Amino acid sequence: MTQVAKEAWSPGGAEYDAVLSELRDMVQACMQCGTCTASCPNGAFMDITPRQMWRMVQFGMIDEILDSRTYWYCSSCYTCTMRCPRGLKLTSAMAALKRLAQLSDGAGRRNGAFYSSFMDNVETYGRTQETMLMQNYFLRRRDPMLPLKFLPLGLRMLGKGKLHPPKGDCKGRLGPMFARAREMEGRS
Amino acid sequence: MTFAYYPGCSLVESAREFDVSVRAVLERFDVEFQEIPDWTCCGASAAESVSHLMNYALPARNLAIVEREMDGVDVIAPCSACYLNLLKVDREVVGDRVLHGKVNEVLAASGLSYSGGVRVRHLLDILLNEVGAEIIRQRVVDPLEGMKVAPYYGCQILRPYSVFDNPRQPSSMTPILEALGAEVHEWDMGARCCGASLMATHQEAALESVAAILSAAEGAEAVVTVCPMCQMNLDAYQPQAVRVGGRRVPVLYLSQLMGLALGMSQEDMLVGQTMSVTETAKKRMRDKAWRVQEPSGESAEEPVGADG
Numbered sequence: 001m002t003q004v005a006k007e008a009w010s011p012g013g014a015e016y017d018a019v020l021s022e023l024r025d026m027v028q029a030c031m032q033c034g035t036c037t038a039s040c041p042n043g044a045f046m047d048i049t050p051r052q053m054w055r056m057v058q059f060g061m062i063d064e065i066l067d068s069r070t071y072w073y074c075s076s077c078y079t080c081t082m083r084c085p086r087g088l089k090l091t092s093a094m095a096a097l098k099r100l101a102q103l104s105d106g107a108g109r110r111n112g113a114f115y116s117s118f119m120d121n122v123e124t125y126g127r128t129q130e131t132m133l134m135q136n137y138f139l140r141r142r143d144p145m146l147p148l149k150f151l152p153l154g155l156r157m158l159g160k161g162k163l164h165p166p167k168g169d170c171k172g173r174l175g176p177m178f179a180r181a182r183e184m185e186g187r188s
Numbered sequence: 189m190t191f192a193y194y195p196g197c198s199l200v201e202s203a204r205e206f207d208v209s210v211r212a213v214l215e216r217f218d219v220e221f222q223e224i225p226d227w228t229c230c231g232a233s234a235a236e237s238v239s240h241l242m243n244y245a246l247p248a249r250n251l252a253i254v255e256r257e258m259d260g261v262d263v264i265a266p267c268s269a270c271y272l273n274l275l276k277v278d279r280e281v282v283g284d285r286v287l288h289g290k291v292n293e294v295l296a297a298s299g300l301s302y303s304g305g306v307r308v309r310h311l312l313d314i315l316l317n318e319v320g321a322e323i324i325r326q327r328v329v330d331p332l333e334g335m336k337v338a339p340y341y342g343c344q345i346l347r348p349y350s351v352f353d354n355p356r357q358p359s360s361m362t363p364i365l366e367a368l369g370a371e372v373h374e375w376d377m378g379a380r381c382c383g384a385s386l387m388a389t390h391q392e393a394a395l396e397s398v399a400a401i402l403s404a405a406e407g408a409e410a411v412v413t414v415c416p417m418c419q420m421n422l423d424a425y426q427p428q429a430v431r432v433g434g435r436r437v438p439v440l441y442l443s444q445l446m447g448l449a450l451g452m453s454q455e456d457m458l459v460g461q462t463m464s465v466t467e468t469a470k471k472r473m474r475d476k477a478w479r480v481q482e483p484s485g486e487s488a489e490e491p492v493g494a495d496g
Contacts, residue, residue, distance in 0.1 A: 022240070041381045045393045073393055076233045077381035078347035082355055091348070095236035095243075102238070114389045118234035119242070126228045128197035137388065149391070153424055160461050162202040170228050173298075177249065180297035181241040184290065 014186040016103045023057055023096045029086045030054040036080035036090050046070040050080060050090065057093075066104055071097035072111050103187075113140035123178045126170025131163050191314070192254045192263045192306075193221040196270035197229050198416035203267075205458035206416055209443035210266045210311060212457070216327060216450050217319045221264060224253055230273040233344075233385055244281050245294040247273040252295055252302035266311040266443075268344040268415035274308040279349060310345050311443070312360050312414050313352040321363035329451040331369030334479045337445065338373035338408040338437075339365060340401065342418040343381050355379065361412065361442060368449040373408035377401045382421040395429050398422055402434035409478050410438045410469075412445050423464045438465045448473065 030051075037049040048056070048068045056065050065071075074094035081091045098115065101108030109116070117136040121128055134154075138147045157163050199207035214221055231246035251274060254263055265271040281288050282304035292301045315324070339361035346355035353360040358379050362372050380401055383394025398421055405411050413419050422429075423439040430436060440462060447457040454473065459465055472478065 019240075041397055042383075042386065042393050044396075045390065073386065073390055075343075075381050075384040075386045075394070076236075077343040077384070079343075079381070081348040082350075089348075092236065096240075098237035099240070111389075112237065114385060115234040115237040118232065119238045122229040122231065122235075122246070128201065128229050128232070130197075130201045134388075152427075156463055157202060157424070160463060162204075162461065164201065170226065173226070174228055174246070174249075176297035177245055177294050178242065181239055181245060181294045184293065185239060185241055187239075 013103065016100065018186070019096055019100045019103065020062070023093055023100065026089055026093045026096065027054040027057050030058065030088060031086060033085060035083050035085060039079040039083050040074075041077060041079065042073040042075055045073045050094075053097075054088075054090075054093070065097065066101050066108065069111075071101070074098075110141060113137055116140065119178075123174055124171065125166055125168070126173040127167075129164075129166040132166050190220040190222065190261055191309075192258045192261050193223045194227055194230075194250060194263050194265045194270060194274065195223065196265065196267040196416075197232075198267055198420075203416035203419065203441075205444060205461045206266060206419070206441045209441055209447045209457050212452060213443045213446045213450065214264075214314075216447075217315075217323060219314065219319065222258065224250055224263070225257060226253065230270045232269045232273070235273075241290060241294055243273075244277055244287065244291045248277045248281065248291050248302045249295060249298065249300060250274065251277055251306045251308075252300040254306050255302060256300070260305050262307045262309050264309055264311055264314055266414065267417075268310070268342055269417060271308065271310045272344040272349075275349060275351070277302070278304065278306075278308060310352070310414070312345060312364075315364055315442075315446075316360050317352065321367040324364060324367040324446070328368055328449045330449055332445065332449050333369045333476070335370045335410070335476070336373045336408045336478065337365050337370045338375055338405045338411045339378055339442075340411050340413040340418060340422070340439075341378045342413060342415045343379070343384070345414065346379055361414075364442065364446070365412070368446060370445070370449075373405065375404045375408075377404040382418045384417055384421070387421050387425060391428075394421060395425065395432050398425055398429040399432045399434035402426065402429055402437060405437045406435055408437060409472070410440050410445070412440050412442045414442050423462060426464050436464065436466075438462065438469045440465070 032051055034051045037043055037051040040050055048070045053070055071094045076091055078091045081089055084090055098112055102112035114137050117133055117140055121133045195207050227250050231243055235243040235246055265274055281291050295301050341358040346353055346358055365372050381397055383397045386394040419439055444457040
């Protein structure tokens, strides 16, 4: 049975398959009541409702799911998780979808640019360095208009003394842990 | 009782006023605390979207240090995301043999391991249940009498684990605000999401949430929060949020407001670092202008019955 189910999905690497099976386990018990959709503060911006998304995961409609923008609009507020009558960890499922998308193609990587920039920042500096994080994010998005959108805020933060050059106190401290986790998760 | 203090990255970066005011307030209530040596980032809400293992290993590293070097005392986390991430280790890793083994394998790369005995507590929990409203009331020297304050809780101190407050109708700030002499602004936006990191990735969605929250604060002198991300979203993006229906209102940290009521100055509490606090707002707080019946009136110093 597992083999049949597996073939319904697009081929991917070991990490991709692992996330996928984790995701299916997470929402297997969804009974389609729609409480998650009704609870989501960002629902109006999603193209597929959260309820529909879990059904699609159950059906193995991976390509349609990854093309959707729904999971990118999850702000991790945990309202759906708290209210789910089946006790499913739906916020974690949204995060798993973000991981899956970043493992697949260019669009997924571009959409996940903020999260991956954040983790690179942590890996490099040990503690988040906000100024460097935003720079890295802008570079990854390759959208010349994006920095302009944040420029007025940047200037006001500068005026309030809220921006600092990166500190090196914990630099490299997390490198070995990141390397080990990558190895264990089968990522390159 | 001594605590291990976990400031988290925001508090040493753009939310320094939160760190400064939290330390000052805890000291004022004789809460002993020591910063976790060599602490590192907890992964915020980004780690889970990148790596399942690092999502748990990053917060676990800090708990492992507390366990090994600080006798496993309770941790105080003022930031909501840090709090949830640290708490998640307790709720999701400890007790899950497979995951716990994997997390310790990652920690082993830094010569650490975590067995799972450290209790994680949010600042609000400490203020409410260790210090207590009565002690707060006794130490207040400059009560915020008549000041209407909208308590904003955000998401991650309430959900998905309800530890010290009701995630549907949070009220843990009420006794504290009342002890300070303030009035609580009644609203149903206290647990509404501010958009979190959507402000960086999908700003249109986050701005709509922020505008809804700010406009519901109508009539309040200030919004207070205990989360650096919530504060940043409600405060720094206020000019954009006003354009889509929000209102201007100062957004302060609860600890800053407590500091003021405890007799510390606006300068000590770094109130000037807050972007939504205008010069007028600062003056209103200094003069306690809200005691005057007409909110927009000139500062009528005369007590009732003095004229005529």
